[in-house]
Amino acid sequence: MHAKSLKSRLLGFAGGAALAVAALTGAHTSADAKSSLSLGMALEPPHLDATAGAAAAIDGVVYQNIFQGLTRIGPDGSVLPSLAKSWDVSDDGLTYRFHLQNGVVFHDGTPFSADDVKFSLDRARADDSVNAQKPLFDGISEVVVVDPQTVDIKLTSPSGNLAYNLAWGDAVIVSPKTAETNKTKPVGTGPFKFDRWMKGQEIRISRFDGYWGEQPQLDTASFRFISDPNAAFAAMISGDLDAFPVYSAPETIVQFEADPRFEVAIGTTEGETILAMNNTRGPLKNKLVRQAISHAINKQALIDGAMFGLGTPIGTHFAPHHPAYNDLTGLYPYDPAKAKELLAQAGYAEGFSATLKLPPPTYARRGGELIASDLKKVGIDLKIVPVEWAQWLSEVFKETNYDFTIVSHVEPMDIGIYARDKYYFNYSSDQFKTLIDELNVTVDEDKRTELLKQAQQSISEDAVNVYLFQLAKTGVWNANVKGLWHNAPTPANDLSQVYWTDN
């Protein structure tokens, strides 16, 4: 009756479950490794239209894989031809003539022509455009279709940046037929076509057989989104992922370096990581206090502790690999005694308390703890407030309602932000503004370099922020995977040259 069967049923279930477990564990093998690649990214893109969003994660998936522009940025940061095989500049510098590649088709089979270029650029610079980088197109007065393989771009004033600007992910060429649906079903001219997006998990792409250029070696690729460093580590070390080009758990790099299965690539980024200070808040108004804080922080210990040694100390808001870099790391050496002295001088011998708002990235959360510890030694009590990006944007960036925050400024050559009014540091210096104005009208390279160095010196001496380190790009991938970028001149995971070696 019930009794016997209940018991036997239970036992049967248990036995069945045990068998199933055995079957599952036994059958786990890594997928066919030679023609597909699974690649980890920390952030999932909100959508896939590179021309309609600022998120770097969009470019990380689609740039040069699905979408292409007239020009492209190479692994070393140089501007290279792409859909345009070449271009000429008129003598007055106001007209650029682009000669387009032949035989290009979109993934939906539509042939590519100069009309698409005009459509894309006009759409991007239209008044109702939702392009996140509209200033890229500011100088363009008109786009003219000369013939299906030739297009002219007319400028209002000469600019040396057009070819670079058009290489941005925000300037890729889209087809008028699919422009509206690119967010969820991107259709471009690149070597890979979009397959499927499992939200919160991964995006799959596969080789586009009708590609105009050299066929990529990978058949398929998937981008998996793993924001948690712990999960990222587990996925890499267990071999679930083949590559993690921008890897966020620096403490584990040593393990990967020691493991012959993996290759570790440490490259540079444009990210200056700073302890930003609200220059109009309480004690922080006082330059002496800001300088004291700059002295109080042990930057090398911070790089060691938070980034496990991955990062270059900087003394100002400028990338060290740039030729105009001014090495000011000696300006505020770690010196707690000096810091205390300066604080006393400023009238804060007893120290003070303040808050430190930390956005989610590892460098901020970990650096925050170390900085709080350093500042405690000179009498400054920091209350750590972790915030999500949304909150950081509204509270710190927009409302400047903060004392301290840690953030990495990843835009290249962005020292100009110190000249902006009401930028979130609330820094205001007429001297600096004059410098930047002068810079903007200067074309001579040496003079520019000189001005840039002065600008760096100026903000450093004012100790606007504490300049901590240049973020390193730490990539980890299977030792047999070749062709991934080592540096990050632009956020991209160009898979067209990626291949597997046999051993």
Next chain:
Amino acid sequence: MNQELPSYPPPAKYDAISIWRKALRSRSFVIGAVLALFVLIAGVTSIFWTPYAIDVLDVSQRLQPMSSQYLFGTDQYGRDILSMLMAGARTSIIVALIAVGIGMLIGVPLGLLAAAQRGLLEEMVMRTNDLIFAFPSLLSAVLITSIFGPGTINAVIAIGIFNIPVFARVARGGALALSGREFLLAARLSGKSTFLITVEHVIPNIANLLIVQASIQLSLAILAEAGLSYLGLGTQPPMASWGRMLYEAQTMVAFAPQLALYPGFAIIFSVLGFNLLGDGLRDLLDPKMRRRVA
């Protein structure tokens, strides 16, 4: 043979000495009390003293192995793990005690009120209870802490809210179970008000239930705090929390497994301690209660 038949329950005794004697014979109680006391002492001590300060980081000392200098070694920032564990005990205990305290202080009167004033009020209290129960507790704690900001205080509130219906339910159930008892009728015949009867008779008689429930809730609250801190929504640095330690240790499992093991064991010990204490108390205070509650 015949092991399923009842052994007659011993008559309930209420004098302190006999309870104490029985307590010392109860394995659950003794082990639980020792563990809980151990965690408690560690936490209280950390308020005045820890081997090293936990908010001063010394990166040069990071990931030291166990030694006479650092009894349990140091973590990735060069903090002494023993000090961190002690401070973590403080966090766990403070969060758990206050959260359970909130639950009791609000839940018990609500439950008693519901039991005393049957009808509309009772219906309202119980429906509100159902509503809170309908929110998976940790999920809502995640919501609350994300909205009002991560931190110890918000974690306490989030966990505390979910203790309210538990205690309301236990208090109401206990009071209703008593409601037919003749000594309550006798008290009413003595002209005592409902409030006075509740204070003099009901509360002392459901105290056992509440104490046992409290020890169970304490262990649940410790787990919840660890979970929230693991997600980064609970206790924030520089204050230590076991859940956070566990999170931070996770990527280093391969080369520094001790970092994940210690906080894990700390959580297990303290939760085990309070659970066993609860079990022990239940057996001690009322051998028949297990049936009533279940």
Next chain:
Amino acid sequence: MSAIFSARDLCVSINGKQILRDVDFDLERGKILGLVGESGSGKSMSALSAMQLLPEGASQSGELSFEGKNLTRASDPEMTHIRGKDISMVFQEPMTALNPIRTIGDQVAEGLRWHLRISRKEAWEQTIDVLERVGLGPEYGLMDRFPHQLSGGQRQRVVIAIAIACQPKVLIADEPTTALDVTVQAQILTLLKDIVKKEQMAMLLISHDLAVVAEMADTVAIMKDGVIVEDGPTGELFDNLSHPYSQKLFEASNHVPVPRQEPVDERAQPLLKVSNVLRQYPLSRASIFTRRQWHRAVQHVSFSVAPRQSLGLVGESGCGKSTLARTILGLTPPDGGSIQFLGKDPFAVSRNDRRDLQLGMQAVFQDPYGSFDPRHTVERTVSEPLHLMRSDLSREQRRKRVHEVLESVGLASADANKYPHEFSGGQRQRIAIARALVTNPSLIVADEPVSALDVSIRAQILDLFADLRDRLGMAYLFISHDLSVVQAITDRVIVMNAGRIVEEGPTGEVFSNPKHPYTRMLVSAVPDLNEALRKRRKKENKDTQ
């Protein structure tokens, strides 16, 4: 006649504590052995021992022989073939003895299928027969119903059906009627007697009630502290009780307190006057479309109690007597009619007046265990009603008053500092009476005050009530289902049935000459020890002649 089942030198101890010592008895086919004793005497353990269902930690010695087998040596698998098939048992609590989540048919059929290895269908048919044998014919449609849907009497019949399903040779009944009303008790006893006679079973009937045993049993054994102190054929045994304990037990069962000394003035201004009282409860509705149904617990009840008068209120469970008591005590207002105590309506007076009324009326409840807060000392418990006089009495005066009443109920003033669990059941009931007396009330409402007590203690408590009545001039409203108690202590009696008063009159008159058919049924259902013994003697004489 040879015994089919006999115990020799049976000793049982649990965790080292001796429960049964050298117990001997014999059961014969078609005969009933009555085993009598007070609580804790070991009579239930004898039954469990006979079934070999002793609790954990029990050890036994001696012999239990059944059909040449010594059951104390039988293994459990062997016993599973005997239990239910050859030896069956009927338990005391018919509610808890049945599995609440399985149907009646299922539970009765289970034993049949287990022992007889028959098909489900056959078992089903036999189950119908068995239920018919215990008086639950197919017209009741019980096969698919659940225990909670049955009345207490029906449930006990089901339990009996389970026991006799396989036509066992020995039937053990442990207090089979204690939880039942008198009228139902009479039916169940008749049923058991019929079955024993018809199916020639040997029966061990365990009871605390001498009258029941005298009526049912052919032979009787009297047990005290695990020892059978005396046994023999029923009539003969009671005629020649030699052991002091047996005599005491017999005495207590027949005990009547001293009758009232001073007569009651029935024409005096009544102390309590209940007029036309109505109490009803809403029943949960079957659906929102049907009208709400009301259960009328008390319907238009009127009576009065004169000063110093002792009024009995009798009725079976569910007749509304406890509901009425609560209304009188002022715990729940009536839905109709009125109550006047000391000339005032307690539900319509000011707070101060109400306090005076509460001082004048106190209560004694049934359960000597449940009526005290286990955490309060006797002093705190007894002084609780003095809360009503909190502004008038000092702490010292209160303590004095508590000592006084404790002494007047036969306890020592030193007992004030003890806790309730340190007292026996009878002592606890004295504490309860002391608590009722502490405000010096003029009326005590006693709701089943002695029904949870053993006979010998019951006699003492009844004496105490009688003594207080004469000494302090107390009036009583005595509520009980036990007619003998009411008969012993009251002047007048009211009989309630289904919420109504069916008969009222002087106690002696109502019992000797009941007018209402219900009262008549009630009176005739009460087992009468002397009457039973008289019949028994006659029969035994006839047998021996």
Next chain:
Amino acid sequence: MLWFAFLRLIGLLTTLLAASLVIFVVLEVLPGDPAEVMLGLNAQPDTLAALRAELGLNAPVTTRYVSWILGMFQGDFGISYTYSVPVSELISERIQVSLPLAAGSLILSTLIAIPVGVYSARHHGKIIDTGIMSVAQIGIAVPNFWIAILLVYVFAIVLRILPSGGFPGWDVSVLGSLQALLLPVVALALPQASILARVMRSALLDVLHEDYIRTARAKGLSNKATLWRHGVRNALIPVLTILGLQFSFLIAGTVIIENLFYLPGLGRLIFQGITQRDLIVVRSSVMLLVALTIFVTFLVDIAYAAIDPRLRRRA
């Protein structure tokens, strides 16, 4: 029985409505503007305004609440701010992970707990019982995320026989999906199984003290038959209560476990949604989980009445 179910259903709907109100109000308080998050740092004010209008963020609170509720009745949960796809689509994708996860751990924990609990109760007081219950006691104390970390370390990193996380999708690989769920299910199930085993054991011991067990033994049923026919079934009633409560804990537990194993489940959707201020997603997902919990409670109540006939009469 039907009437009973109907009354419970009414109560259920009321609770659901109240829960929706709570969720809505709480999320209104959440700081951070979804439009800003969507457009990022360099958003132009006019683009922002246009987007806010498009998202319907400018409508009055009551209008938004009512349209949310009405929308849900039509299966329209709105469009995700971050993903720009219908929320219902997101949820239905995610539930394919969360539901098997929760149900799997519920089933696994029951399958472990009931036999273990019964076994322990049968050997009540013996060393094996003490041993099992000590293990269970420790099992309750172990946080599921700690178990998960150890499981990942052992099975994914050292042995490499199971994935450390991720989820390939049922339509891509059923086997792969099952593999992906195995460790999370085990991590969630073990503490639950410990609790259930203890409840099963004590419920069974309680039932075994009931009078009807003695009746069954007196019928002649063997110990074992009594245990299974009268013990286990009756003991399932309290076990069922705990099972219902556990479901709520399981759902909550999936938030951590899904994060740890980066499974694309509802819990992580909510967690992500909160950080990205994708409130429209959070709102409906939380509502769904709450509804699921309430529904399970309802099922437990109904199952109660099915098992225990005494409850059928009462509403």
